[in-house]
Amino acid sequence: MNKYITFSLLFLLFLQCTQLGLEKEKSSGSEGILLLLGTSPSEGTPYTWNLPAGFPKPKVPSDNPITVEKVELGRFLFYDTRLSENETQSCGSCHKQADAFTDGLVVSVGSTGQSHPRNAQHLSNVAYNLRQTWANPLLKKLEDQARVPMFGDNPVELGMKDREDLLLERLQNDPDYVSKFKAAFPNDQNPFSVLNITKALSSFQRTLISGNSAYDKYQAGDLSALSASAIRGKNLFFGERAECFHCHGGFNFTDTVLHTGTVFEEVTFHNNGLDSSRFVSPNGGLYEFTFQESDRGKFRAPSLRNVELTAPYMHDGSIPDLLSVINHYTNGGTGDGTTNPNRDVFVRNFSLSESEKQDLVEFLKSLTDTEFIANPKFEDPF
Amino acid sequence: MKYLYRSAIAALFIIFVACDGSSGSNNTMLALAALTAQQQGIQFSAVVGDSNADCGEDISGHGDSQSSSVTIQHVAGVMPIGLKDLRFYVSEFELVDQNDNVVDLDVPNTGIWQYGGVTLLDFENGKGSCSGTAETNNFVQTSVENKTYKTVRFTVGVPETLNHIDYNNAPSPLNISGLTWGWTMGYRFFVGEFLSNDAATLGNAAVLHIGSTGCSESGGVYTCTNSNRSVIEITPTEGFNPYTQKIQFDLKKAVAGWDISSGSLSCHSMGAMDSNCSTVYPNFGLDYSTGNAGSVAQTVFAVVSK
Numbered sequence: 196m197n198k199y200i201t202f203s204l205l206f207l208l209f210l211q212c213t214q215l216g217l218e219k220e221k222s223s224g225s226e227g228i229l230l231l232l233g234t235s236p237s238e239g240t241p242y243t244w245n246l247p248a249g250f251p252k253p254k255v256p257s258d259n260p261i262t263v264e265k266v267e268l269g270r271f272l273f274y275d276t277r278l279s280e281n282e283t284q285s286c287g288s289c290h291k292q293a294d295a296f297t298d299g300l301v302v303s304v305g306s307t308g309q310s311h312p313r314n315a316q317h318l319s320n321v322a323y324n325l326r327q328t329w330a331n332p333l334l335k336k337l338e339d340q341a342r343v344p345m346f347g348d349n350p351v352e353l354g355m356k357d358r359e360d361l362l363l364e365r366l367q368n369d370p371d372y373v374s375k376f377k378a379a380f381p382n383d384q385n386p387f388s389v390l391n392i393t394k395a396l397s398s399f400q401r402t403l404i405s406g407n408s409a410y411d412k413y414q415a416g417d418l419s420a421l422s423a424s425a426i427r428g429k430n431l432f433f434g435e436r437a438e439c440f441h442c443h444g445g446f447n448f449t450d451t452v453l454h455t456g457t458v459f460e461e462v463t464f465h466n467n468g469l470d471s472s473r474f475v476s477p478n479g480g481l482y483e484f485t486f487q488e489s490d491r492g493k494f495r496a497p498s499l500r501n502v503e504l505t506a507p508y509m510h511d512g513s514i515p516d517l518l519s520v521i522n523h524y525t526n527g528g529t530g531d532g533t534t535n536p537n538r539d540v541f542v543r544n545f546s547l548s549e550s551e552k553q554d555l556v557e558f559l560k561s562l563t564d565t566e567f568i569a570n571p572k573f574e575d576p577f
Numbered sequence: 578m579k580y581l582y583r584s585a586i587a588a589l590f591i592i593f594v595a596c597d598g599s600s601g602s603n604n605t606m607l608a609l610a611a612l613t614a615q616q617q618g619i620q621f622s623a624v625v626g627d628s629n630a631d632c633g634e635d636i637s638g639h640g641d642s643q644s645s646s647v648t649i650q651h652v653a654g655v656m657p658i659g660l661k662d663l664r665f666y667v668s669e670f671e672l673v674d675q676n677d678n679v680v681d682l683d684v685p686n687t688g689i690w691q692y693g694g695v696t697l698l699d700f701e702n703g704k705g706s707c708s709g710t711a712e713t714n715n716f717v718q719t720s721v722e723n724k725t726y727k728t729v730r731f732t733v734g735v736p737e738t739l740n741h742i743d744y745n746n747a748p749s750p751l752n753i754s755g756l757t758w759g760w761t762m763g764y765r766f767f768v769g770e771f772l773s774n775d776a777a778t779l780g781n782a783a784v785l786h787i788g789s790t791g792c793s794e795s796g797g798v799y800t801c802t803n804s805n806r807s808v809i810e811i812t813p814t815e816g817f818n819p820y821t822q823k824i825q826f827d828l829k830k831a832v833a834g835w836d837i838s839s840g841s842l843s844c845h846s847m848g849a850m851d852s853n854c855s856t857v858y859p860n861f862g863l864d865y866s867t868g869n870a871g872s873v874a875q876t877v878f879a880v881v882s883k
Contacts, residue, residue, distance in 0.1 A: 225872035333762045333794055338745075347758075347843055350785075357709045357755040389754075390745035476850035484812075486791045486802055556786045 238379060239264040243397070247406025249446050251454035253322035256336055259394045259399055264378040269399025271375060272392060274575040277365045278345065280304040280354035284484075288395065289315045289352075292573050295501035295564075296403065301512035305352040312350070312477045314512035319500040319567065322401035325451040325460055330480040330494045331508045332462060337397035342389075363387045377556050380460065405567035406446070413561070421561055428558025431551060439524075439555075441541045448499035448562065464493035466537035468528020473511055480510070492537055501567065503560045517556045521547070528539055618718040619670065619682075620823035622883060623663055625771075630828050632660050632828040635774050639829045654839060657706035658777035659706035659773070660803035661782070663765040663828065664679035664756060666735050667717060668695045669808075672817070680726075682719045690714045690750050693739050697750035698826075706772060709755055710846025725816035727826065727881070733787070733861065734806035740789055741799040743782065748852050762799070768829055768863075773837055783832055785857060790868070791848065803868025805846055807861040812879045823883050831860050831877045 239262035244252060255261050265462060272278060272288040284306040290296040296318035303311040313329050327340040334340045344352035345362075355362050364373045367387050369451040379395055380386035380421045410429070412420035422428065425548040431437040442450050442465055450463050474480060481490035494510045508514040514523055527544035547555070567573075623630035626639030635657035669681035684694045691697075696717045701707040716822075735751070744757045744764075751757075751764070760764045767787040772780055791802030811817065811824070835842050836855035844854035858865035862875030 203740055205661075331760065333758075333792060333799075335794075339762065340756070346754040346757065349784075349843075355754065357703075357753070360710075390743075393745065477847065478664055479848075479850050483847055483850065484790075484792060521730065528607075 196468060209549050213319055224255070237381065239379060242266055242402070244404075246404065247411055250317065250404065250406050251323075251456050253401055253404075254453050254457065255401065256338065256341070256397075256457050259338060259397060260329065260501075261398045262379065263376070265380075265385075265395045265398035266402050267399075268372075268375045268379040269395035269397070270573070271372070271576055273399050274505060274577055278353050278355065278392075280358050281306055284353060284354075289316050289344075292568055292570075292575070293504075295319050295405070295504040295568060297505045299506070301507055303352075305350055306354050307351045309350045311352065314507065316497060317501060317505040318400060318403050319405040320447050320498055321403060323447050323452045323454060323498075324536055325453040325457075325462055328495075329497075330464060330483065332464070332481065332484055337400050338390075338393040341393040341396045342352055345389075345392075347370070359389055362389070362392075366392075368541075372373065398545055403567075403573060405564040407566045408500070408560075408564040409561040411564075422557060424554045425557040425561045427551070428556070431547070431555050432558050436545060437524075438541050440537070440561060442496040443499045446571075449496050451495065463492070464495055465539040466492040466532075466535060467494070467496075467509075467543075468523070468532035468538045468542040469509060469513065470528075470530030470532045471535060472530065473509070473513060473532075489537055492532075492535065499559060500562055501564055501565045504568065511560035517559050521552045521555050602787070615820075616637050616716070616718050617721050618716050618723065619819050621667075621698050621717070621826060622717045622881070623698075623715075623826045623828065625658070625660075626827065626829040630660055630663055630700055630826075631722065632700075632707035634659075636660060649722055654872070656773050656778060658771045658772045660828075661706050661770035661772060662708050662804070663770075664697060664709065664804070665702040665733055665769075665826075666695050666697055666750075666756070666764065667676055667731050667733055668736055669730075670717065670719065670731075671722070671728075672726040672729040672819075673730070673812075674724070674726050675816075677727070682717075684719045686800075687718060687737075689748065692720060692748045693736075695735055695739060695751065697719050697753070697756065699750075706768075717874075721816070721819045725818040726816050727816060727876040728810060728812040729817045729819075730804050730808065730810045732808050734804075735764045737801070738788070740764055740798075741792075741794075749766060758786075761788065761790065761792055762794070762820040763789055763792065763801075766825065769831055771828070775838075777839050781837040781839075782841045782843075783835055783837050784841075784845070785832060786843075786845045787858075787861070787863075788846050790846045801868075803846070804870075805858075805863060805868040806869040806870060807842075807863050807875060809862070809875055809878045811878060816878050821883055822880050825881045827877055832857055833860050833876070834848045872881070 238260055241259040242263050256337065274285050276282045276285045278285055289298045289303045291298055297315045300315065302313060302314040305311060316329065321337065327334040327337060345355045348356050376386040376391065380391050383391065407422045418497055432439045444450055445452060451461060453460065467490065471492065477483065479491055481493040503517065508520050514520050523529050524542065525545055525547050528535065528538060528542055532538060588778050625636050628636045628638045630636065636659065637657040670684060672680045672682065674680065682833050684691055686692050686698060699712065701709040701713045702713050703709050703711045723801040739751065740763045742751065744752050756765050756768065764867060765786045765788040767785065770783065772782040787805050788802040789803060792799050835853065843854050844851050846854060846859060855865040857872045860869050862873055864872040
């Protein structure tokens with residue numbers, strides 16, 4: 196009997212605290228009820244996609260509809276060093292607009308100085324990624340991915356593990372964020388939560404659409420947009436000699452895309468013939484998740500949009516420039532990667548003349564979207 | 578009736594202290610700890626050999642004796658260490674009585690340390706070299722009888738049904754960033770970290786993170802080849818009475834086989850990439866290659882007097 200009394204009193208206590216608004220994370224229960232009633236609450240101003248020709252509409256998670264207000268909040272959060280424990284780094288520290296949102300480093304360095312095992316990914320058209328990061332098959336949504344740099348400790352990136360309270364306190368104490376969070380999450384009694392931070396960051400990242408390169412202009416009918424060399428390179432790229440398009444095809448120059456029309460979600464990872472010394476811990480690739488030897492060294496083929504700006508290349512940044520990448524592929528790999536049993540069938544020795552290699556480089560450079568890297572909507576607002 | 582008044586006063590006290598919003602969470606915890614003394618359940622403690630696993634001070638006295646012929650280095654031998662983190666989830670409690678009846682313990686949701694039958698035991702307090710928060714918990718609140726049982730069983734881990742829930746929206750204690758493992762969309766079941774405070778090896782660290790790995794997802798359903806959940810079963814010769822005895826975790830035994838005197842060591846449960854794991858997993862009764870429990874006897878937990 197006594198224990199029931201104690202329990203019910205304790206229950207009362209928690210009820211009290213909830214009513215007093217002391218709970219840390221907002222419950223989304225009320226939204227759920229409203230949805231059940233068919234009266235989806237307004238979450239702000241719906242974001243209007245201004246997509247390049249030929250680009251499908253990105254698929255946005257149903258629990259995080261994209262709004263103008265979330266995108267705006269997300270832009271501030273993306274560039275805010277208060278998102279790192281020691282206030283030295285933001286998302287933008289490793290994803291710089293001028294570099295198509297990568298950092299130009301071989302591997303990134305976190306806020307505490309720890310090196311990341313991987314080369315920072317560029318964020319052009321990240322909205323279309325079926326999987327985020329280089330080789331993680333589990334990280335599908337940008338919302339989930341955002342937690343890794345914030346709270347991960349192996350390696351430490353932003354170093355916010357166990358510091359959610361500090362993070363929320365910093366943001367809550369900024370009047371500018373009070374209004375921005377309220378505008379972005381008007382239905383939330385307390386809009387300051389880790390979940391909402393990830394939602395806003397993801398919303399901003401989804402707007403990082405790049406599709407106005409010289410190549411796109413050429414495709415749209417401006418035949419003068421590409422040089423003769425770039426056109427020769429394009430034909431090699433899409434032809435049966437170089438066969439680059441098998442892994443880097445479609446509007447986004449990769450083989451895994453997600454959009455509203457996607458019915459079958461094909462997820463592929465490839466071993467591209469890098470030397471097996473490139474797959475040592477913690478760079479095992481897909482193997483890290485499946486523990487299958489046949490997955491060792493398999494990574495996601497990144498989009499080649501803005502590839503000129505995203506050097507150095509590969510998951511570990513081991514190849515410094517585009518010509519070296521092409522030499523890697525014409526050689527059928529590097530080091531013992533040429534004989535790796537996991538090597539993708541499309542990675543095989545073939546010959547290109549030096550001028551043909553240069554043509555390919557010219558074509559890859561034609562994927563650079565100078566408007567994207569100068570777009571004030573993506574700029575650091577601080 | 579007397580008990581009712583006592584509980585009512587204690588609870589009212591907590592409401593006033595905890596909910597005025599300004600007095601911070603320390604008071605809540607102190608008040609809850611005061612009440613815990615009256616609650617039924619299973620108490621835990623954490624030691625490093627002969628020393629308590631306390632934050633903010635050198636922990637020593639845990640090294641095994643060294644002689645000219647035998648040098649057994651546990652927790653890197655005799656070096657003083659500083660705790661960085663020590664937290665783990667426990668679940669699936671069972672007691673076996675003297676008649677071999679198995680009693681499944683009902684672990685209620687408490688809003689703080691327990692949810693879905695899972696309890697977070699938290700031995701770091703954020704002081705000194707410890708990470709995390711000031712709050713600690715060494716107690717599994719559950720109804721138990723004041724009698725001597727033959728066996729106590731529990732799992733170190735979050736059950737698979739909860740291991741991949743949306744921790745953004747999960748209730749405490751399944752929403753703590755230090756225990757969530759965003760990279761695998763799951764939880765770290767066990768987090769134990771310490772570093773050397775010895776002048777000669779200052780900063781060499783040991784990091785042991787145990788969680789399910791080899792995970793894939795299809796249609797929202799996760800499958801993990803390596804569960805990595807330790808199933809702890811303790812059958813003391815004198816039995817186990819939760820009213821007079823507690824369960825003791827020994828970090829020294831957990832990292833038996835690791836020596837950080839010559840460099841840092843870590844295990845993140847990530848398969849063959851983590852060669853150091855195979856040394857320490859058996860201490861938890863786990864086979865590292867399969868992630869299965871029961872292949873060897875665990876040595877890290879024991880029943881001791883309160």
